[in-house]
Amino acid sequence: MKLTSLPIPNQEDYSYFYSLFQGALGEMNDEGDNGNNKKKRRRKDGKGDAKKKALKEILTSLLLLDEQEKSDQEEWIKVSEQEKSMFEANHKQKTQAMLDYYEDLQTHYTESEESDKLRTKRSRLSVSAVATAVASAKASSDASVQPGSGSGGAVGHHRRLWVKDRSKAWWDSCNSPDFPEEEFRQAFRMSRATFDLICDELNSVVAKEDTMLRAAIPVRQRVAVCIWRLATGEPLRLVSKRFGLGISTCHKLVLEVCSAIKTVLMPKYLQWADGDRMNMIKNEYESISGIPNVVGSMYTTHIPIIAPKINVAAYYNRRHTDRNQKTSYSITVQGVVNPKGVFTDVCIGWPGSMPDDQVLEKSALYHRANGGLLKGDWIVGSSGYPLMDWVLVPYTHQHLTWTQHAFNEKIGEVQKVAKEAFARLKGRWGCLQKRTEMKLQDLPVVLGACCVLHNICEMRNEELDPNMRFELIDDEMVPERSIRSMSSMQARDHIAHNLLHHGLAGTAFL
Numbered sequence: 051m052k053l054t055s056l057p058i059p060n061q062e063d064y065s066y067f068y069s070l071f072q073g074a075l076g077e078m079n080d081e082g083d084n085g086n087n088k089k090k091r092r093r094k095d096g097k098g099d100a101k102k103k104a105l106k107e108i109l110t111s112l113l114l115l116d117e118q119e120k121s122d123q124e125e126w127i128k129v130s131e132q133e134k135s136m137f138e139a140n141h142k143q144k145t146q147a148m149l150d151y152y153e154d155l156q157t158h159y160t161e162s163e164e165s166d167k168l169r170t171k172r173s174r175l176s177v178s179a180v181a182t183a184v185a186s187a188k189a190s191s192d193a194s195v196q197p198g199s200g201s202g203g204a205v206g207h208h209r210r211l212w213v214k215d216r217s218k219a220w221w222d223s224c225n226s227p228d229f230p231e232e233e234f235r236q237a238f239r240m241s242r243a244t245f246d247l248i249c250d251e252l253n254s255v256v257a258k259e260d261t262m263l264r265a266a267i268p269v270r271q272r273v274a275v276c277i278w279r280l281a282t283g284e285p286l287r288l289v290s291k292r293f294g295l296g297i298s299t300c301h302k303l304v305l306e307v308c309s310a311i312k313t314v315l316m317p318k319y320l321q322w323a324d325g326d327r328m329n330m331i332k333n334e335y336e337s338i339s340g341i342p343n344v345v346g347s348m349y350t351t352h353i354p355i356i357a358p359k360i361n362v363a364a365y366y367n368r369r370h371t372d373r374n375q376k377t378s379y380s381i382t383v384q385g386v387v388n389p390k391g392v393f394t395d396v397c398i399g400w401p402g403s404m405p406d407d408q409v410l411e412k413s414a415l416y417h418r419a420n421g422g423l424l425k426g427d428w429i430v431g432s433s434g435y436p437l438m439d440w441v442l443v444p445y446t447h448q449h450l451t452w453t454q455h456a457f458n459e460k461i462g463e464v465q466k467v468a469k470e471a472f473a474r475l476k477g478r479w480g481c482l483q484k485r486t487e488m489k490l491q492d493l494p495v496v497l498g499a500c501c502v503l504h505n506i507c508e509m510r511n512e513e514l515d516p517n518m519r520f521e522l523i524d525d526e527m528v529p530e531r532s533i534r535s536m537s538s539m540q541a542r543d544h545i546a547h548n549l550l551h552h553g554l555a556g557t558a559f560l
Contacts, residue, residue, distance in 0.1 A: 218294030221271060238274070239281045239478045240503075240512050248315075248506065249273050255310040267295070267303070275300055276307035280500055283480035285487065305492060308499035316498060319505045322394050332427075334389035338467070339460040340549050341442070345424065346394055347387055347468035348431040348441075350406045351476070351524050352380035353497065354485045364401035369525040378402075381490075382409050383472075383497055386429060391471035392508045393501050399494040406434035407529040410441075430464040434526035438534045442542060446528050457546035469522060475504045477520035 234242050249270050258266035275293050290297045335344035357379045370378035380402030386395040397413035424440040433446045444458040476482045479500045
């Protein structure tokens with residue numbers, strides 16, 4: 051209903067009428083005070099009558115206005131009450147309709163739950179009946195078949211009713227002894243013998259037992275799913291189709307096998323050398339560069355990741371972003387390798403925004419070395435690391451001398467060992483070349499497994515296909531404090547002097 055606004059006198063109108071009324075009363079009083087002057091009264095009688103008449107009109111107008119205001123207020127109150135009653139009626143009607151709807155919905159859900167429970171109960175009873183029938187048939191068959199008759203396998207395996215039937219043709223073909231060795235090597239980046247070795251090593255940890263309703267996935271298939279995923283970097287949906295398993299099952303298998311590799315194989319195939327093996331490493335590096343007491347070559351690479359939801363700025367890789375003109379996020383992998391390209395120490399998982407020297411300071415190797423592990427020995431690093439008592443790096447200032455050029459030439463040969471090892475690592479395991487869909491907290495275990503599998507392949511001389519070679523592009527930034535020890539600076543100058551004056555360097559850059 052539409053309300054019609056009625057004119058109501060405001061405060062100014064009342065003030066105006068009131069002033070007129072006061073003026074009229076004042077004049078009447080003045081006339082009363084001069085009652086003795088009859089002449090003036092007679093002269094003003096006509097004027098007084100006019101004013102009295104005007105006063106009566108004013109009083110009449112005020113009364114009319116007051117009555118009009120009361121009438122308007124009563125009408126407005128009446129209209130408001132009508133609208134309020136209509137609103138309350140509509141509200142009650144909508145509320146009742148909503149309550150009826152929710153009541154019907156609750157009834158529907160209750161009936162659905164009861165139906166689901168009944169269906170589940172029937173399914174369980176049917177599965178139990180099938181299992182009982184299979185067991186009874188097998189028992190009766192075993193009891194009726196005589197030894198040597200050859201008919202004991204008539205029952206066989208029955209497909210479970212609740213397991214989706216997926217094709218495993220590709221994996222069955224790869225797992226066959228007739229599958230070509232070269233194709234197997236292309237698929238899994240290793241020979242069948244190395245694959246069998248890994249399966250044997252992990253068997254006790256990875257193997258699962260069969261249940262009454264489902265046969266366990268074999269160890270070879272579990273390991274194959276993990277290695278294929280690491281080698282190709284394929285999405286899980288494609289791995290699922292290839293091996294005939296569910297997507298979530300494949301993801302779970304990758305993490306389980308990687309964890310087993312870290313637990314079982316890492317202590318055996320990725321460890322710091324000591325004793326005779328350390329002396330062999332020193333001799334091989336000295337034969338390469340002429341620099342004595344070198345126990346490792348160190349390098350840090352970046353693994354691309356999807357932008358994390360937490361602390362995203364820490365993983366932002368500014369150097370890769372500027373070079374590729376594409377926003378990049380990464381985590382770091384720092385590794386020390388021996389002359390064969392085998393990792394002897396790794397530090398995995400620090401954010402990609404950290405430079406190489408900060409990653410080194412966060413590593414366990416840094417604390418062990420400062421505790422005396424590498425006293426008198428050298429680990430060769432690139433210009434991104436500082437010169438320390440146990441870290442030997444090239445000269446980075448301008449206008450190098452002949453001796454300094456010769457030193458940089460030979461130390462570059464040692465650094466090349468680590469860089470080529472990381473290139474083979476990324477070339478062999480394609481999951482390291484592109485952003486992965488794995489969670490950030492799972493990546494250190496997966497990357498550690500890649501390093502262990504790389505070591506196994508290197509130790510067993512598994513050659514990498516030239517088509518899988520990967521070119522490393524990791525920018526190096528000279529740290530602000532590039533020299534951390536004066537004694538190490540003198541030792542570097544002494545090594546450079548010996549290399550040049552003993553004819554061990556100084557010709558390649560001419």
